[in-house]
Amino acid sequence: MSDAKRPSLTPAVHGGEPSQYAHDALTAPIVQTATYTFENTAELVAYMEGRKEREEYGRYGNPTVRLVEDRVAALEGVDDAVAFSSGMAAVTSTILALVKAGEHVILFSDCYRQTRRFVGHFLGQFGVEHTMVPPADIDALEAAIRPETKLVISEAPTNPYLTVVDLPQVSELCRTKRIRTLIDSTFATPMNLNPADHGIDLIIHSATKYLGGHNDVMAGIVAGKAGLVSLVRDVRNMMGAVCDPHAAYLVHRGLKTLALRVDQQNRTAARIASELEGHPRIRRVWYPSLTSHPSHAVATRLMRGFGGVITFEVDAPMETISKFVDALQIPRIAPSLGGVESLVEQPALMSYFELSTEQREAVGIKDSLVRYSVGIEDADDLVADILAALDVIG
Numbered sequence: 536m537s538d539a540k541r542p543s544l545t546p547a548v549h550g551g552e553p554s555q556y557a558h559d560a561l562t563a564p565i566v567q568t569a570t571y572t573f574e575n576t577a578e579l580v581a582y583m584e585g586r587k588e589r590e591e592y593g594r595y596g597n598p599t600v601r602l603v604e605d606r607v608a609a610l611e612g613v614d615d616a617v618a619f620s621s622g623m624a625a626v627t628s629t630i631l632a633l634v635k636a637g638e639h640v641i642l643f644s645d646c647y648r649q650t651r652r653f654v655g656h657f658l659g660q661f662g663v664e665h666t667m668v669p670p671a672d673i674d675a676l677e678a679a680i681r682p683e684t685k686l687v688i689s690e691a692p693t694n695p696y697l698t699v700v701d702l703p704q705v706s707e708l709c710r711t712k713r714i715r716t717l718i719d720s721t722f723a724t725p726m727n728l729n730p731a732d733h734g735i736d737l738i739i740h741s742a743t744k745y746l747g748g749h750n751d752v753m754a755g756i757v758a759g760k761a762g763l764v765s766l767v768r769d770v771r772n773m774m775g776a777v778c779d780p781h782a783a784y785l786v787h788r789g790l791k792t793l794a795l796r797v798d799q800q801n802r803t804a805a806r807i808a809s810e811l812e813g814h815p816r817i818r819r820v821w822y823p824s825l826t827s828h829p830s831h832a833v834a835t836r837l838m839r840g841f842g843g844v845i846t847f848e849v850d851a852p853m854e855t856i857s858k859f860v861d862a863l864q865i866p867r868i869a870p871s872l873g874g875v876e877s878l879v880e881q882p883a884l885m886s887y888f889e890l891s892t893e894q895r896e897a898v899g900i901k902d903s904l905v906r907y908s909v910g911i912e913d914a915d916d917l918v919a920d921i922l923a924a925l926d927v928i929g
């Protein structure tokens with residue numbers, strides 16, 4: 536595990552908090568308004584002239600949303616953050632803020648499917664070219680760089696194989712060529728990794744996952760240096776994918792227990808991964824704590840824990856694997872990850888359903904894969920449940 540000092544857990548509970556909330560409440564107020572009133576014309580003019588800071592209109596800002604933004608900025612150890620209505624709203628608005636026609640983007644090929652679609656299909660319509668490079672392959676990244684390359688995008692760890700790219704190498708290479716770096720750190724959380732410590736410019740979280748933590752809210756957040764976040768904020772304010780105040784409140788509340796949840800998810804996932812490795816029905820396990828994982832060395836150097844997602848290959852035909860999944864008593868079958876409830880899915884039957892087995896193989900998705908997102912249930916119960924379900928398929 537990285538010997539980087541564990542961050543203080545206090546900002547998860549108090550980061551960005553004012554000395555006193557409205558009405559002396561202990562908890563954050565939900566400021567449920569679409570617009571803000573000016574007391575008189577003099578105040579309006581003072582605001583317009585930049586002599587008074589305050590809110591103006593719901594698309595441009597909201598105090599509850601601002602609280603979440605400040606808290607995530609504190610947790611990531613960066614200047615500022617801006618919140619969105621979903622992780623994908625954060626991803627798309629950030630990319631649109633950073634590139635224009637004639638420029639070039641490099642994307643690691645194991646990024647989230649919708650991010651790949653946006654860069655691969657959508658951006659091309661607006662004259663932005665891209666190159667997809669293999670997971671964690673720094674030589675391929677270097678070879679793909681062109682004079683017009685402006686942005687490199689990766690995730691860490693990635694889905695579903697939990698590959699961790701060498702962030703210091705990426706940022707070093709890009710800094711010398713004046714290319715901006717964007718890391719989707721959804722799977723890591725600020726508890727396990729702070730990409731800015733490794734020179735990364737912008738960090739994205741689907742707050743729908745660990746930050747909210749309860750599978751009950753959709754939101755996204757982008758954090759980084761003030762100047763860059765301000766560019767992204769400007770695009771958000773124009774495109775309008777703002778975070779709703781009530782959603783912001785739920786994320787703000789979820790963040791208070793982030794450290795406790797992720798700590799337990801790290802430990803439980805590592806335990807399940809080692810229980811599964813060597814099981815006669817399991818062909819292979821992907822979890823970065825295992826020395827067999829291709830990113831073990833990099834992940835161990837950069838991360839303080841490896842998160843709650845484990846991917847494994849069951850040694851059986853796909854229909855038999857579905858019987859194993861159906862025999863699990865605790866996790867529910869669902870997309871998403873990072874919440875308090877354990878969730879399970881077969882990627883071949885969920886995100887990659889429309890592809891044939893051969894097409895899935897071509898994008899590296901095996902029919903034998905199971906992705907398990909560990910919640911905060913008792914680790915003994917989760918392990919016993921998995922072993923019992925494996926027994927069902929003999």
Ligand SMILES: Cc1ncc(COP(=O)(O)O)c(C=O)c1O
Binds near residue numbers: 719
């Ligand atoms: C790594 C990653 N980034 C972004 C997203 C998109 O987030 P959202 O579903 O909140 O739009 C997801 C969703 O699964 C994800 O896994």
